[in-house]
Amino acid sequence: NGKSHVFDLSFVEILTLLLIVLAKTLNNNKLQGYLIAITAVIVAIIGFFRLNSFFTHTEIVFTLVVIGITARWGTSEGIFTAFLATTSYAILILFTENKNITFEIFTIGGFLLASAYIIGTLSLQREAALKSQNKMHEELNITYNETLHTLVSALDTRDSETGGHSERVTQIALLIARHLRLHEREIREIQWGALLHDVGKIGIPDYILRKPGKLSADEWNVMRTHPQVGFEMLKKIPFLAPSLDIVLHHHE
Numbered sequence: 001n002g003k004s005h006v007f008d009l010s011f012v013e014i015l016t017l018l019l020i021v022l023a024k025t026l027n028n029n030k031l032q033g034y035l036i037a038i039t040a041v042i043v044a045i046i047g048f049f050r051l052n053s054f055f056t057h058t059e060i061v062f063t064l065v066v067i068g069i070t071a072r073w074g075t076s077e078g079i080f081t082a083f084l085a086t087t088s089y090a091i092l093i094l095f096t097e098n099k100n101i102t103f104e105i106f107t108i109g110g111f112l113l114a115s116a117y118i119i120g121t122l123s124l125q126r127e128a129a130l131k132s133q134n135k136m137h138e139e140l141n142i143t144y145n146e147t148l149h150t151l152v153s154a155l156d157t158r159d160s161e162t163g164g165h166s167e168r169v170t171q172i173a174l175l176i177a178r179h180l181r182l183h184e185r186e187i188r189e190i191q192w193g194a195l196l197h198d199v200g201k202i203g204i205p206d207y208i209l210r211k212p213g214k215l216s217a218d219e220w221n222v223m224r225t226h227p228q229v230g231f232e233m234l235k236k237i238p239f240l241a242p243s244l245d246i247v248l249h250h251h252e
Helices: 002-025 032-051 058-073 075-096 103-158 165-179 184-195 199-203 217-223 226-234 238-249
Strands: none
Touching (some): 032 058, 032 075, 058 075, 058 103, 075 103, 103 165, 103 184, 103 199, 165 184, 184 238, 226 238
């Protein structure tokens, strides 16, 4: 009846929730995928007995289990799950429906194994692509950083009075950014902006930049243009776009 069906569905849902909790609990266990596979198949078998009166397609549940395990943990765990699910399904058919092992069971088993292999292969390819992408991104960031440090070093050779200033400002800015627990992307933008905040001094004439004495009013006016000069130098470099506000406004 309806109440019985609701109870059975609720029971299976509770088991499913416990399965999710188990997955989180075993998060760092090397055998996590295999243990979850065994538990998931057991839940599917229990579901077969509890829901069999109005849901007879247990092979669908086994298929979803195989797909889920393979997508999350990989081909080996998926194939293990497929074998386990096929064996369990065959035993259920033999002992509950008094049927011989038929071509249907072998077909379902082949389908489960094929699903595990295909999804596992796709997952591996996706993982390899992501690793390759992350490696390229990391190498690109290293190249960016080295290029920017070289540019700042060139500035230091011109402005010996403030040598190392940009590096010190960068270190302080990074300490503050990390203390504020900013996102890694924001921290990188602050790092680049702080490192390059004085790069516009490259455009300041030597007689002003290296003048040993006090600057005149006109010379100060020229010196104060270095944020705008730096901004104009860097504005056409796409990866620096988020950092340009620091360069342009660092004296405000």
